[in-house]
Amino acid sequence: MARRLLLAAAALPIAFATAVAQANNPAAPASSRADYALTNVRIVVSPGKVIERGTVLTRDGRIAAVGANVNIPAGVVKMDLAGHTVYAGLIDAATSIGLPSPTRALPAAADAGAAAAAGRGGRGAAGGGRGVPVAGRGGPPAPPVILPEVDANAEAADQFSPTEDQLKAFRAGGVTTVGLVFDGGIFPGRVGAALTAARSSGPLTLKSDAGQEVAFGTKRGGVYPATGIGVIAYIRQAFLDAQYESRLDKAFKAGTPGGRPVNDPFRRALMPAATNEMSSWFVASTERQITRVGEISKEMGLKSPIVVGSQEGWRVISALKTSGATAVVSLQWPSADSITGRNFLAVGSGKTGVAPAASAADIAEVHANAAALTKAGIPVALASFGGESGLTFRDRIRATIEAGMSSDDALKAATVTPAAVLGITAAVGTIEVGKLANFVVVSGNDLFAATNPIKHVFIEGRLY
Amino acid sequence: MRSFIRLCALAAAISAPVVLAAQDLAIKNATIITITRGDISNGTIVVRNGKITAVGGADVAIPAGVKTIDGTGKFVMPGxxxxxxxxxxxxxxxxxxxxxxxxxxxxxxxxxxxxxxxxxxxxxxxxxxxxxxxxxxxxxxxxxxxxxxxxxxxxxxxxxxxxxxxxxxxxxxxxxxxxxxxxxxxxxxxxxxxxxxxxxxxxxxxxxxxxxxxxxxxxxxxxxxxxxxxxxxxxxxxxxxxxxxxxxxxxxxxxxxxxxxxxxxxxxxxxxxxxxxxxxxxxxxxxxxxxxxxxxxxxxxxxxxxxxxxxxxxxxxxxxxxxxxxxxxxxxxxxxxxxxxxxxxxxxxxxxxxxxxxxxxxxxxxxxxxxVGSLEPGKDGDIAIFSAHPFAPDAMVEYTIIDGKVYFDRNQASTLRKIAGDSKGPGGTR
The missing domain is CATH 3.20.20.140 (Metal-dependent hydrolases)
Known part of the structure; x- marks a missing residue:
């Protein structure tokens, strides 16, 4: 500890210089870590819980003290933040930025072995395949497989490799933590969580097994499942296979005659999700996709699925409620002209031939998605999922608030709820002692007001 | 808050089908092609709560308040x-x-x-x-x-x-x-x-x-x-x-x-x-x-x-x-x-x-x-109303009714030509 303090002290002048530079130049490089005392600052501890004037003290990257009256030890960097408000750093519940695409083509040579490893979705003895419909009889060679679409063992946290600019953009948008969700595929891997600190600060990963991702995409060409309708059957079969593996596993451990697990890596990877030991994160944007998540969850006995995207969630609130889902709502709103149901307006109205162009009210309605879901009692976590930059996250939350979400609900949906759904509540989401020192500091008293610029961002006690 | 309620109302408007509210409907003075029981000229058909309750001649009573389509000159057949x-x-x-x-x-x-x-x-x-x-x-x-x-x-x-x-x-x-x-x-x-x-x-x-x-x-x-x-x-x-x-x-x-x-x-x-x-x-x-x-x-x-x-x-x-x-x-x-x-x-x-x-x-x-498939009491109120006998070269569908609800009404559909040009439907091998 002494050595750490010493290091912190040594870093002090640099840190201070950087803080000054940061104020003038938002693109300033990351500082080394120091211990800070943010004084005379308005503290939003958690949504609805505010200390009007107090101090936040950090030590070794964590929150050491919070309160109206905090003793400030010697050697910490004092920052007088009168006229400012400090919030817990925002959590973007789902992004694919910095992750490889599950539809990337792998070298053909790797296909055969890797495809076997991935179990080809575990059709196993039922066979099928492109060749003779007799399992294991060979047949013509399969065309190149775009493999990562089915790689349930892949970990997004492990593969997270953002550029410094991408991380910087997140921080400029107030985001200090991100949920990592692959974009595309069928079982592209496991959802993770990471910090948006500079890469020079060390490993960014917070969690590697936040959930098992399931998506309705396929670009596998001639390989089963080659279509969206095939993918649905494939997903159902994969969950059944994992549940079967779990039965065998239990029977084997219990010494039941005849029970021995298959030990297929794909099935084993899905076992926790298939038995509700891990949550399933379904990527579903449209009305019909979300309904489908409900149907699959019900059939497979999946409790509380996470629905990532949920852009048309307001159209299927009952389906979301019935399945006990948490909505990870993307703030990449669909065009109001393209949502399900526009065609219903196009015909039979007697007024127009094609759906009328979206009005301001139509657009506001799409923006009000998160508000409508919150009002219906569905847990909502906000996300930039589908977007190309974290830079606009705070602006999009502002638009959500303007569309009817309360400021406190929005803050909850960008801090507490995403922390819970990602399983990182112990580390992030509020300004409480012991959690990581992840903060956003704005001038004024409202994080989401356009007129209040973000002054500072702290991640794990480092000032950016 | 008021604006939010207004938004919800708009959402409902987009979701809502363009149909008449009730599932009660009657058609009178029409030629009814029952399929199973021959044709009835100057016939009447009554649908209550989505189901056909009566099919017959001019003597069939239409309950008060039930929306009634005058089928004079028209032909009614099962959907x-x-x-x-x-x-x-x-x-x-x-x-x-x-x-x-x-x-x-x-x-x-x-x-x-x-x-x-x-x-x-x-x-x-x-x-x-x-x-x-x-x-x-x-x-x-x-x-x-x-x-x-x-x-x-x-x-x-x-x-x-x-x-x-x-x-x-x-x-x-x-x-x-x-x-x-x-x-x-x-x-x-x-x-x-x-x-x-x-x-x-x-x-x-x-x-x-x-x-x-x-x-x-x-x-x-x-x-x-x-x-x-x-x-x-x-x-x-x-x-x-x-x-x-x-x-x-x-x-x-x-x-x-x-x-x-x-x-x-x-x-x-x-x-x-x-x-x-x-x-x-x-x-x-x-x-x-x-x-x-x-x-x-x-x-x-x-x-x-x-x-x-x-x-x-x-x-x-x-x-x-x-x-x-x-x-x-x-x-x-x-x-x-x-x-x-x-x-x-x-x-x-x-x-x-x-x-x-x-x-x-x-x-x-x-x-x-x-x-479905015929016009008989007890069956679903799924009905097509034609301007002439369906085999007549100039026959057109005027109303299409499902469960007693009007889902298509030619009087309101002035726009079919534009719609037809607008969508090719889903692709793929058939």
């Missing part, structure tokens, strides 16, 4: 049913990567404008089938054309579960330019027959495994439940009669082949689709107990469609087969009543026997003839 369509589907029509995929089910695109176009042709229900790329393809969706409703509100409750089979050139990929060594099995008619036999053998073994488990678990509760295989489960459902086979077919030889393989393996071909050479083997089809759904006058577009004839409908009907005429097309779906008329011109089918081919007979083929 038309399309027994073979790929309209309004999404995410693929063929899971063609493998030749046996009964675990797959097609997905409804509930806001496809083709549904509205079909309504404009008096269609109230349709069998939406998987494509014909596979020997044993995917499961179907059967819908009522409840335009404006969420997808799961359009499914026809009580209908059969149906799976698509296919034979001949589509399955063997005869017209594909793919090199032979990259083609999918089966590549020949021999291979198609083997594929059906092989998979039903597997299904029977699977069925046996589960039967043994069910017997064993009664005495040994620790018996491990076997692996569930959705593909083999679906095949077992066919063996048990819970999943009905609708098989794409053209030539007489392949029809006979499937009948033989089905009878040897203990399942039934419920309906032959297309069945263009059905007239050659009508007695064999009738003996097997299968029905037939065919085209009125489509032929010659590939080798196996060479021997087709418009007399097919009449000839098969005369041999006791329940025959329907289908669209298999997003365009013909809106004029199926004209397709049925071909049976009158070619084969002298009685007019109402011909109309059965787009009403009661397809209803039997999708398992809903107790609910």
């Amino acid at each position: 038309i049913i399309d027994a073979h369509s790929h309209a309004a589907l999404e995410n693929g029509i063929n899971e063609g990567s493998e030749s046996v995929t009964p675990e797959v089910q097609v997905q409804l695109r509930n806001d496809d404008p083709v549904i509205y176009r079909a309504l404009a042709g008096g269609v109230t229900a349709a069998l939406l089938l998987h494509g014909s790329a596979n020997t044993i393809g995917g499961q179907a969706r059967i819908i009522k054309m409840r335009w404006g409703q969420p997808a799961d509100s359009m499914y026809f409750k009580g209908a059969f579960r149906i799976v698509k089979f296919a034979l001949g050139e589509n399955v063997t990929q005869a017209s594909s330019t793919t090199p032979v060594d990259e083609k999918r099995f089966p590549m020949s008619r021999m291979g198609v027959e083997f594929t059906v036999r092989y998979w039903f053998q597997k299904a029977k073994e699977y069925d046996q495994e589960w039967n043994e488990y069910r017997a064993a678990v009664k005495t040994s509760p620790n018996t491990i439940m076997p692996r569930r295989d959705l593909r083999l489960e679906a095949l077992c459902d066919i063996l048990h009669g819970d999943l009905k086979v609708h098989s794409h077919s053209y030539r007489a030889d392949e029809i006979l082949m499937l009948i033989r393989v089905a009878e040897e393996n203990g399942f039934k071909v419920h309906t032959f689709q297309h069945v263009l050479e059905g007239y050659k083997v009508a007695d064999e089809i009738a003996k097997h107990g299968a029905m037939a759904s065919t085209f009125a006058d489509m032929w010659g577009y590939k080798v196996e469609a060479w021997d087709a004839t418009s007399y097919n409908m009449a000839l098969m009907s005369q041999r006791g087969i329940v025959v329907s005429v289908n669209s298999d097309s997003d365009e013909r779906i809106r004029r199926l009543y004209q397709e049925a008329g071909v049976g009158v011109r070619y084969g002298n089918m009685p007019v109402n026997e011909a109309l059965k081919m787009v009403t009661l007979n397809p209803a039997k083929q999708i398992g809903v003839d107790k609910m």
